[in-house]
Amino acid sequence: MGIDLQDQKNFLLDLFARISGLFRKSGSSLNSRLVLSHLAVSLVSIILMGIFTGRYIFQAANFELEHNLQDLAFAASNAIELPIQEAREGRVQPAFIRELLSRLFADNENIHFTVYNIDGRPIIDSQEEAPPRATRENAPEVFEALASDIGRGVSVRRDEHGDLYMYMAVLVQKEIEVIGILRLAVAMAPSLESARQSFLVMLLVALLIVVGVSLAGWVLANNLARPIHVLTQAAGQMEHGDLGVRVKPSGPQEMHRLAEAFNSMASRLQSNVNELRAFVANASHELRTPLTAVKLRAEALREGAMDEPEIAERFLEEIETEIDRLVRMVNDLLDLSRMEAGLGAGTKTPVNLSTIANEVYETFKIRAARAEVDLRLEVEPGLPPVMGHEDQLRRVFYNLLENAIKYTPCGGQAEMLLQRGSNHDTVRFLVRDTGPGISPEHLPHVFERFYRAEANLPRTGQPRGSGLGLSIAKSIVEAHGGEVGVSSQLGNGTTFWADLPID
Numbered sequence: 001m002g003i004d005l006q007d008q009k010n011f012l013l014d015l016f017a018r019i020s021g022l023f024r025k026s027g028s029s030l031n032s033r034l035v036l037s038h039l040a041v042s043l044v045s046i047i048l049m050g051i052f053t054g055r056y057i058f059q060a061a062n063f064e065l066e067h068n069l070q071d072l073a074f075a076a077s078n079a080i081e082l083p084i085q086e087a088r089e090g091r092v093q094p095a096f097i098r099e100l101l102s103r104l105f106a107d108n109e110n111i112h113f114t115v116y117n118i119d120g121r122p123i124i125d126s127q128e129e130a131p132p133r134a135t136r137e138n139a140p141e142v143f144e145a146l147a148s149d150i151g152r153g154v155s156v157r158r159d160e161h162g163d164l165y166m167y168m169a170v171l172v173q174k175e176i177e178v179i180g181i182l183r184l185a186v187a188m189a190p191s192l193e194s195a196r197q198s199f200l201v202m203l204l205v206a207l208l209i210v211v212g213v214s215l216a217g218w219v220l221a222n223n224l225a226r227p228i229h230v231l232t233q234a235a236g237q238m239e240h241g242d243l244g245v246r247v248k249p250s251g252p253q254e255m256h257r258l259a260e261a262f263n264s265m266a267s268r269l270q271s272n273v274n275e276l277r278a279f280v281a282n283a284s285h286e287l288r289t290p291l292t293a294v295k296l297r298a299e300a301l302r303e304g305a306m307d308e309p310e311i312a313e314r315f316l317e318e319i320e321t322e323i324d325r326l327v328r329m330v331n332d333l334l335d336l337s338r339m340e341a342g343l344g345a346g347t348k349t350p351v352n353l354s355t356i357a358n359e360v361y362e363t364f365k366i367r368a369a370r371a372e373v374d375l376r377l378e379v380e381p382g383l384p385p386v387m388g389h390e391d392q393l394r395r396v397f398y399n400l401l402e403n404a405i406k407y408t409p410c411g412g413q414a415e416m417l418l419q420r421g422s423n424h425d426t427v428r429f430l431v432r433d434t435g436p437g438i439s440p441e442h443l444p445h446v447f448e449r450f451y452r453a454e455a456n457l458p459r460t461g462q463p464r465g466s467g468l469g470l471s472i473a474k475s476i477v478e479a480h481g482g483e484v485g486v487s488s489q490l491g492n493g494t495t496f497w498a499d500l501p502i503d
């Protein structure tokens with residue numbers, strides 16, 4: 001019944017080795033790993049539990065049997081004390097005592113009894129054939145009872161047929177004199193059988209738990225693996241260029257969030273790629289126009305225009321203008337991409353915007369006069385400096401003012417205002433003109449790259465822009481933590497403003 005400690009250890013080591021072998025063989029799929037780990041944990045805990053509770057169940061069964069047998073033995077020994085005494089005096093036949101005991105154990109058929117004489121000779125026995133004289137080998141419990149203080153001895157051993165028996169010997173005493181020894185023997189098989197059945201029921205329940213836990217592991221693994229599988233597939237599709245792929249969030253909360261993050265990443269990527277495509281398309285289109293113009297003039301010159309100095313001079317001038325335009329556009333594009341890549345950030349220094357406003361005003365004064373636009377500058381005194389990059393901020397002023405003068409017809413007005421922002425933590429630069437205004441359908445787009453409100457052509461004599469000026473201004477202001485805005489009414493002029501934070 002008892003498993004040797006060494007055996008148990010070896011068994012457990014072997015089990016661990018097998019389980020880890022299984023893990024190795026199972027590959028690395030989440031499903032098999034989760035199911036196997038659930039299985040392993042529950043199996044090991046059930047085996048450990050089985051070993052400990054199994055022992056306990058059998059010990060408890062033994063203990064109960066011993067206890068019951070002892071109660072019976074003491075009760076019977078009391079009952080036969082007087083008859084034994086009388087038998088010793090020859091007044092009662094041993095058969096009478098045998099009858100008495102048989103009646104006492106009528107309810108416990110499987111109990112055998114033997115009464116030994118003080119010298120170990122059996123005098124009464126439940127069976128026809130009396131056992132041999134008690135020796136330390138064949139009846140150690142009898143000697144234990146004689147030697148013990150409480151007059152009781154117990155032993156468990158197999159009989160000649162190999163059946164396990166529990167033997168309980170108690171002394172029969174008259175006062176302090178020992179007049180005999182009563183020994184009871186009971187087959188242990190029935191009580192062991194019922195213990196074994198309890199143990200089996202327990203094992204069965206435990207096995208059911210193992211199956212349940214493994215099933216739970218499987219469900220859990222599926223729950224986890226499915227969304228991962230879906231995501232992997234979606235990522236694969238994206239790898240092959242399908243940026244429109246989205247996944248349906250499912251599974252546990254974390255997987256939900258992962259799927260949502262994947263979807264928003266995909267959307268972002270898609271819109272970035274679309275934007276990039278549009279940008280490249282626009283840029284090539286914009287570059288192609290001046291290049292074609294240059295090529296046409298060059299061809300005309302080669303095909304004879306060169307011989308007419310006046311035309312040749314005009315063509316060369318036009319080629320120069322187109323090349324200037326190209327250079328400007330390429331520079332703008334470079335600045336824009338540098339700005340959007342976060343380059344040119346460098347360290348910021350305190351910049352006095354009033355100085356910049358004055359410089360830009362001086363630069364445009366002559367141009368405005370030539371264009372017959374009345375240009376005014378108004379700077380609020382005592383404005384604090386803002387932290388930033390002077391060259392970039394000058395560019396904002398320049399681009400806004402350039403537009404105001406470029407799009408305002410002769411006789412119009414343009415004004416530059418530099419003042420504190422409405423909530424006093426910004427400085428606002430504002431350019432207002434009395435030009436044609438921008439229609440509501442164009443207004444939301446004017447800060448986009450290459451966007452031109454086609455209705456608003458620059459005054460004659462002014463070069464046609466490439467639609468990058470405002471987007472550059474916006475990028476710069478946003479890189480400084482500020483905001484840009486515009487308001488306009490068709491026919492009533494336009495106001496652009498840029499708010500730059502003070503700190």
Ligand SMILES: Nc1ncnc2c1ncn2[C@@H]1O[C@H](COP(=O)(O)OP(=O)(O)OP(=O)(O)O)[C@@H](O)[C@H]1O
Nearest residue numbers: 403404407446452453456465466467468469470494
């Ligand atoms: N003050 C203004 N009045 C009327 N329309 C304007 C004004 N400023 C800008 N716009 C319109 O907004 C468009 C975009 O302006 P933006 O400065 O970005 O480009 P651009 O002036 O055309 O070219 P670039 O500035 O690159 O030379 C312009 O094409 C024009 O149609």
Ligand SMILES: [Mg+2]
Nearest residue numbers: 403465469470
């Ligand atoms: Mg412009």
